[in-house]
Amino acid sequence: MKKQKVVIIGAGVLGLFTALELLDNDRYEVDVLDGANPGDGSSGRSVGMVETQYFTGKDVQVRAFARDVFSDLEENHGVGFTHCGYLRLGKSEDDMARFQESQKIQAGFGITDTELLTSAEIANRWPHLITEDVVGGLYGKWDGYVDGYEVCQTLARLIRQKGGRVHAGTPALAADFIEGMWQIKTSEAAFDADYVVNAAGAHAGQVGDMLNAPVPLQPQLQGAITIKLDGATSGTPFVMDYVPGSGVDGVYFRSEGKAHLIAGLHTDEITGDIVDPDMQLQSVTDEMLERIAGLLFGRLQNAEDLQLDRSWQGIYPTTPDLKPIVGKHPDKPGVICALGAGGSGIQLAPAIARIAAAEIKGENNAGFEIEEDWSAKRLHN
Ligand SMILES: Cc1cc2nc3c(=O)[nH]c(=O)nc-3n(C[C@H](O)[C@H](O)[C@H](O)COP(=O)(O)OP(=O)(O)OC[C@H]3O[C@@H](n4cnc5c(N)ncnc54)[C@H](O)[C@@H]3O)c2cc1C
Secondary structure: OOOEEEEEEOOOHHHHHHHHHHOOOOOEEEEEEOOOOOOOOHHHHOOOEEOOOOOOHHHHHHHHHHHHHHHHHHHHHOOOOEOOOEEEEEOOHHHHHHHHHHHHHHHHOOOOOEEEEEHHHHHHHOOOEOOOOOOEEEEEOOOEEOOHHHHHHHHHHHHHHOOOEEEOOOOOOEEEEEOOEEEEEOOOOEEEEOEEEEOOHHHHHHHHHHOOOOOOOOOEEEEEEEEEOOOOOOOOOEEEEOOOOOOOOEEEEEEEOOOEEEEEEEOOOOOOOEOOOOOOOOOOOHHHHHHHHHHHHOOEOOHHHOEEEEEEEEEEOOOOOOOOEEEEOOOOOOEEEEEOOHHHHHHHHHHHHHHHHHHHHOOOOOOOOOHHHHEHHHHHO
């Protein structure tokens, strides 16, 4: 049987996981194009958290799936995974009720290692945290972080081993759709395709325009810092001091080695500056640095001794309704979207990829309850 050709634009986690999903059988010839290198986009600039501490069955299901996928990468393909634990802080009895519900939901997906902690228990385990304003926490023991760049490089290797091709330094520059076939042009060659996957991260808006299959994207500027902070920083879990739906971003931090912490600001909403994806990414701005430091002072006992080590900017590829856009584009045949994962793309990528690949394979669904919420069909609403 003649293989179907798939060109994936973008070798971040979303594009690379999608390629691997397609290569689990021999029906597809897969070329992944990247203007830079696998992992050079947001994926390599992330802090790589993979965790399941969410509040609805839909949100937990996709992360439980990711947990299995990342376990496989860790156990069978040498990807480093630091199981530092994930601590979501709660400031009210309402938060604690949501945490309890989350624990039940997670247990329904076989995740039984989460704990509900009181403020005293948190202070006891991690005495360097300031907990006066904390009622308690939801703690995921298995949770932890990967290096997004290493994940992408590993996925690219696995794709090549399975007969796919990953082309670094190969930006997609133009596209034609003639007699039902796509032709994607790069400076070196033209690639014919039955399907084109838009997995271009923060550039997905530009690639969508190039394909005449527009997608709304509001790329948000974010960043992270590493700080040196002597004292009891080693063993600090990933602490998330952001309340989803609060309308303001919050600080997160975790230990990095014995005397360092990585910290940044997180939001599941649009609170950051919307930026041009071609902007020059540099160190974080003084404004962001001051905000992170100010929030750390309120959460860490010895924060006045912190010294900035380094910092970097990165972009959340966010959509206006904050949900990924996945599946067949409603306007243009053969265009598949795998984009818009915002600040959670590392942990959502396995599910996004499975859904995108299922649409190419002609399967009715990939088995996730969230598929309709994420569907590219909503671009017509
Ligand atoms: C500071 C920071 C911290 C984060 N922390 C976390 C976290 O802890 N956990 C989590 O789950 N997520 C986190 N994220 C979010 C996560 O990094 C992103 O959601 C995810 O990496 C998006 O993956 P992607 O494949 O869509 O995009 P990308 O990784 O950006 O990949 C897109 C690729 O497309 C390529 N490209 C663009 N245009 C073209 C073109 N025309 N032709 C060819 N190639 C093209 C780019 O070179 C790029 O490599 C964080 C992000 C940032 C910035």
